[in-house]
Amino acid sequence: MSVTHYKSSKGAVVIADMPLRYATNALNKLRRDEPERADEIEALAAHVDRLGAEEAAKAEQAEPDQPSMIGHNGGPQVEEPDAPAAKPPLTPWEAIKINFDDLLVEAGNWADGVEITTQDQADTVGRLRGMLQDACSAADNARTAEKKPLDDKVAEIQARYNEYIAPIKNRQPGKATKAIAALGNLLAAYLKKQDDERRERERAAAKAAAEAAAKALAAREEAKTTSDIAVMEDADVLLADAAALLKQAKSVSREKVQAGGGEGLRAQTLRTSYVVEPSGKEGAWNDALRHYMRTRPEAIRDLLLDLARSDVRNPGLRAQGIPGFIIREVKGV
Structure with missing residues (x-):
């Protein structure tokens, strides 16, 4: 019985439904890493050959051979067929999406839980990761360029209104x-x-x-x-x-x-508000810390953690150690 499914790391995939690039990547990976899965390799190879032949046939139909010159012997004029309509060029987003989709298919073939065992595999994965990083940078640049007209329009609208209604805390209040x-x-x-x-x-x-x-x-x-x-x-x-x-x-x-009011206007009244400031007494900060450690310990812990995360990035402070914290070294690409 011929094999109909490819056993990927994410489950069985119907081979007949696999796109050419996905099937090609899966076939190459099996040949490289798991040659013992001969039935799947054979089924994938047949599927890849069939899809390749179909794409070649489509390409040949899209560019037929030019007919030889006729009509020189006084025969009837032969009208040439209309040329196929040219496809519109890809938009920046369409090109970026196609590139991402292709790279993600390849990434899915590698990032399937199987460890890297050779330098060649590591180099391939490294290049793939670099290509994805470059694709992300290109996508971010394209995103910035695509939304710039909108940002400029929003900035122009904001500036127009801010001249009158910008908050009092702004550098230039309205x-x-x-x-x-x-x-x-x-x-x-x-x-x-x-x-x-x-x-x-x-x-x-x-x-x-x-x-x-x-x-x-x-x-x-x-x-x-x-x-x-x-x-x-x-x-x-x-x-x-x-x-x-x-x-x-x-x-x-x-x-x-x-004061004021009437004719649909709100009356102006006094509003009571409260401000807080340090008392200036000796030991006031310690008193405040003890108070909030008792009443809002989570907020104090979050504050201390933020301070420690900032200090650990400083080589000098990291070398001295941070009281109350353990510093672990973590390696990442």
């Missing part, structure tokens, strides 16, 4: 952004003053309400034991006054300090 910041600083000073005044009124109203409530409660206690109706009525009045003052204090606390 005109509108700077104006917003300046107006915000102007408003912040005024709104803070207004808010300070509101807080003072809130404190005064709360104090007055508390004092009135204390007086009203005292009068209420006195009214419980008095026989004077006027005293009772005075206690009720004081309680009502205290309730009114308390309501007024709550109203002051809810007052909004703002």
Whole structure:
């Protein structure tokens, strides 16, 4: 029974479905490394010969022999057949893709789990790896060239808008952004003053309400034991006054300090934010490190690992060693 499948490192492949280049590479590899697989070699060789003959026939049809000159003896004019339409040239991407696909087929034939045993094999693999590296460099250059018009257009659009809306942290903030910041600083000073005044009124109203409530409660206690109706009525009045003052204090606390707004515009208000800075006290950094080692140990470990990875690239620091870390030498191509 003839063999119908090629046993690759990734599983059985139907020989009849294999492209010519893939089949040729597989055949060469079997002949070189595993000549004992004679049945597969024979089947692959027949498949390669058949595909080669088909490609040769197609090439011959595409370029027929030129007919001899006729018509010189006065016979009828013979019209020459139309020349086949020329194929459009490959785009840079199409050429790069074809090159990649061919190289990857060859790489798949080598990178199948079988070790290199001879210098010739190592040289072949080395050349193949170099060709793939060159292909990657060429592809990256082509990618850069292909997207350059788009990058240039994006940069032009970005520059146009950045003139007005670039963030304030940029080296050149936008005109509108700077104006917003300046107006915000102007408003912040005024709104803070207004808010300070509101807080003072809130404190005064709360104090007055508390004092009135204390007086009203005292009068209420006195009214419980008095026989004077006027005293009772005075206690009720004081309680009502205290309730009114308390309501007024709550109203002051809810007052909004703002500017602008209306006609669909958002009102400008104060926004509370917080900044943190070193205290400057002796041992402050150690205190902070101990705090975060306790509360965020993963973040501290990641930071230390980043520092160690940076230091290990420095020959001097690597020679000194990095406390807490083991330095291993790793070889790679």
